[in-house]
Amino acid sequence: xxxxDERRAQHARYKEDVQREGHPFFPYxxxxxxxxxxxxxxxxxxxxxxxxxxxxxxxxGEEGTGWLGVIYEEKADAGxxxxxxxxxxxxxxxxxxxxxxxxxxxxxxxxxxxxxxxxVLLIMLPFLDRRMERRLLHRPVAMVAFVLTxxxxxxxxxxxxxxxxxxxxxxxxVDKWMTDNNLPEDVRPGAELFATSGCLNCHTYDGxxxxxxxxxxxxxxxxxxxxxxxxxxxxxxxxxxxxxxxMPKFASLGAENxxxxxxxxxxxxxxxx
Amino acid sequence: MAIxxxxxxxxxxxxxxxxxxxxxxxxxxxxxxxxxxxxxxxPRDTSWWHTLGSATLTxxxxxxxxxxxxxxxxxxxxxxxxxxxxxITNDITLGWLVRGMHKWGASVFIILMFLxxxxxxxxxxxxxxxxxxxxxxxxxxxLGMLEGFAGYxxxxxxxxxxxxxxxxNLNGTAPFLGPFLAxxxxxxxEIGSNTLTIFYAMHMLLIPGALIGLILLHLYxxxxxxxxxxxxxxxxxxxxxPTVTSNGRAGLVNPAPRSGKAK
Numbered sequence: 161x162x163x164x165d166e167r168r169a170q171h172a173r174y175k176e177d178v179q180r181e182g183h184p185f186f187p188y189x190x191x192x193x194x195x196x197x198x199x200x201x202x203x204x205x206x207x208x209x210x211x212x213x214x215x216x217x218x219x220x221g222e223e224g225t226g227w228l229g230v231i232y233e234e235k236a237d238a239g240x241x242x243x244x245x246x247x248x249x250x251x252x253x254x255x256x257x258x259x260x261x262x263x264x265x266x267x268x269x270x271x272x273x274x275x276x277x278x279x280v281l282l283i284m285l286p287f288l289d290r291r292m293e294r295r296l297l298h299r300p301v302a303m304v305a306f307v308l309t310x311x312x313x314x315x316x317x318x319x320x321x322x323x324x325x326x327x328x329x330x331x332x333x334v335d336k337w338m339t340d341n342n343l344p345e346d347v348r349p350g351a352e353l354f355a356t357s358g359c360l361n362c363h364t365y366d367g368x369x370x371x372x373x374x375x376x377x378x379x380x381x382x383x384x385x386x387x388x389x390x391x392x393x394x395x396x397x398x399x400x401x402x403x404x405x406x407m408p409k410f411a412s413l414g415a416e417n418x419x420x421x422x423x424x425x426x427x428x429x430x431x432x433x
Numbered sequence: 434m435a436i437x438x439x440x441x442x443x444x445x446x447x448x449x450x451x452x453x454x455x456x457x458x459x460x461x462x463x464x465x466x467x468x469x470x471x472x473x474x475x476p477r478d479t480s481w482w483h484t485l486g487s488a489t490l491t492x493x494x495x496x497x498x499x500x501x502x503x504x505x506x507x508x509x510x511x512x513x514x515x516x517x518x519x520x521i522t523n524d525i526t527l528g529w530l531v532r533g534m535h536k537w538g539a540s541v542f543i544i545l546m547f548l549x550x551x552x553x554x555x556x557x558x559x560x561x562x563x564x565x566x567x568x569x570x571x572x573x574x575x576l577g578m579l580e581g582f583a584g585y586x587x588x589x590x591x592x593x594x595x596x597x598x599x600x601x602n603l604n605g606t607a608p609f610l611g612p613f614l615a616x617x618x619x620x621x622x623e624i625g626s627n628t629l630t631i632f633y634a635m636h637m638l639l640i641p642g643a644l645i646g647l648i649l650l651h652l653y654x655x656x657x658x659x660x661x662x663x664x665x666x667x668x669x670x671x672x673x674x675p676t677v678t679s680n681g682r683a684g685l686v687n688p689a690p691r692s693g694k695a696k
Contacts, residue, residue, distance in 0.1 A: 167561045174671030178659055182474035182670065189479050190471070196484035197491035204495055204541050208533025217522055217529065228537075231522060235515040236594030238624070245599040246592055248585050250543045250578060258603075272607045283571050285554075286564035294557030294664035306554060373599060405605035405615065408598050 167292050238412065245361065245373070252320025253313050258373045259323070267374035267406070323370060337366050341379065343427050350424025353417055362407070365428075373406055380430025392422035476662040476670040482556070483660055485549040492542040493648065497641065499535040507587065509633040511626050514589035539581055546574050558661040566654040573647050576640055583636040589629065597632070598624055 183189075207228065215226030221234045247255050254275060261270035281288070293299055334351045337343060343351065354360075360369030364377045371377070381387060397418055399407040410418070458464035506525055508517040521528040550570065553559055559567035586597040601624065605615030620627025662669035 170671050171562055173674065174659065177670035177672070178474045178476055181668070182476050184472045185475050186471035189475050189483065192479075192481055192484045193487040196481070196488045200488045200491050200541060200545070201495060204492070204534050204538045205530070207537035207541070208530055211537065212529045212533050232515075232519065232588070233590030233592045236511070236589045236591055238594070245595045247596045247600065248581055249540065250581060268606050268608070271603045272611075279571075279575065283568055286559045286561075286567050289560070292560060294560065294661070296555065296664060299557065302554070302557075306551075310551075373603075400605075405602045405612070406599065408595070408602070 163290075170292055249317070249321065253316035255373075256316045256320035256323065259319075259371055261374055270374065271406075323372065333368050337368075340366050341428055341430065343424070347420075347424040347427045350420035350422070353413075353421050354424055357410070357413065357417075357421070359421075375407070378425060379428060381428055382426045383429040387426065389419070389422045389426045392425045393418050396421055396425075470656060473656065475660055476666075478662045478666040478668055478670075479660060480663065482552055482663060485545060485552050486655070489542065489545040489549050490648065490652075492538055492545050493644070495534060495538045496542055499531045499538065500637070500641075502531045503535055504637060509587070509629050511589060511629055514587065514629060518588045539584065543577060543581060546577055550574060556661050556664055563654070563658050563661075566651060566658065569647055569651045569654065573644060573651060576644050576647065580636060580640045580644065583632045583640060586629065586632045587636060594624070597628070601628075 211226060211228040212231065213226070214228070215231040216224035217231045218224065220232045221230060224231050254270075257274060258267065258270045261267045289299075289302060291299075296303060334348065334355055337351055338345070338348065354365070355368075359365075359378075362372040362375035363369050364371050364375075364379075366379045393415075395402055395404075396413075397411040398409045399405075400409070413421070454464050503521065506517060506521050506528065508514060518532070521532050523529070525531075553567065553570070582600060586593050601615050601618050604618060605611045607614065618628065618631060620631045659670075662671070
């Protein structure tokens, strides 16, 4: 018997068995389904109640945080730059994947490459695994793949959830940068802007900040050839003109602030660091 | 005057119920369809494992219902979106509950989709003849997550805004189509009112419409092909027959069901 005939015969046996010894969907299976659905609805209502009653709906942002997080964030403001680009939790695994690949050479692997390969494998699964065997212990490859996938997704989600959030750094950090990097005193305003404008949410600088979305360390960025003050001014104002579509535009900071940040970055040559 | 007997009364009620049902059945066949759905046989060893799919459907229905209510009060414009969410939470009667259920229901829906997929994988229920239904399920999973991405922007708060900025920019890194996709999602050069209405339309019309279609197809295939027994079941539907031993492969064949295990 060919493999095709064999699986057809098995499905014919399946139908025969179900007809002969199966039981009707209603009420048997439907009883389980109904109980489970009631549990699901109760859990959703329960989460909504805990979220609402432990938080404070009158206070936006962190102040009104309950056990399950904020009732609202602050209103969106394209002008502020001290933001935290954070997706919903079920995208954390993708979010963290981007930290593994560094901008700009390999980041496309994290944004497009690996997710696409994973999705294609997932869709193709029934054609990759064509055996009729269903018992767990007789499918070692499938079981190993299952465990590895669950562990990988779990670890990436956990890492994404606990990823260090830098936010704004204080002036003592700026002092450290000034001495570590032998920076001239006139770039201090730029350093302070850099520390407070949300740059550290993605970039690292002399040990501060979070490495998010493949953003590079900027401690010695000014040492690279061709990276002078006008370059940084244009880059930070609109990174997309340099082919960087991940970093948001910071043109809203204004020419004066951009100039200060550009001076700071151009002076950052990793000196004594 | 005789008092109508209990039996007669019951007969009358039954007729009253049956008349519209018969009318419907004659013109649509829907009663027969529902009967077929409800009284179709399923393997006798189905268990709690098999409830994850319908639980996911329930979570989807919660999202659909609460979503329709939210849409009645939500105003998709950068000047009004945040305020309308505030109003829903604080002023509308039970608005906080509807918003909270939608917000948390989304996570429950995603978790249940993954659990259901894990169950199908462990049971080997994606194998012949259910390959197509696995693919439909993966599409539902992807669309479900896109639905979450699109809905994340709608409250128009800081996290939502900046996460969407980054999300759209990441789409832009894809080769060839990426920049076009990013441009389309954004509805222009900057994230603004166009972006919000595009995400609103995707979240409310495009993706849910596609999801409903795929879910109906998924259910049709489940009913048509039947559900798999747990692979460890002694009385699994489709188990090899003891009589097949004559083909000389006795060693590979399961024994007959052990006595008294049937539920």
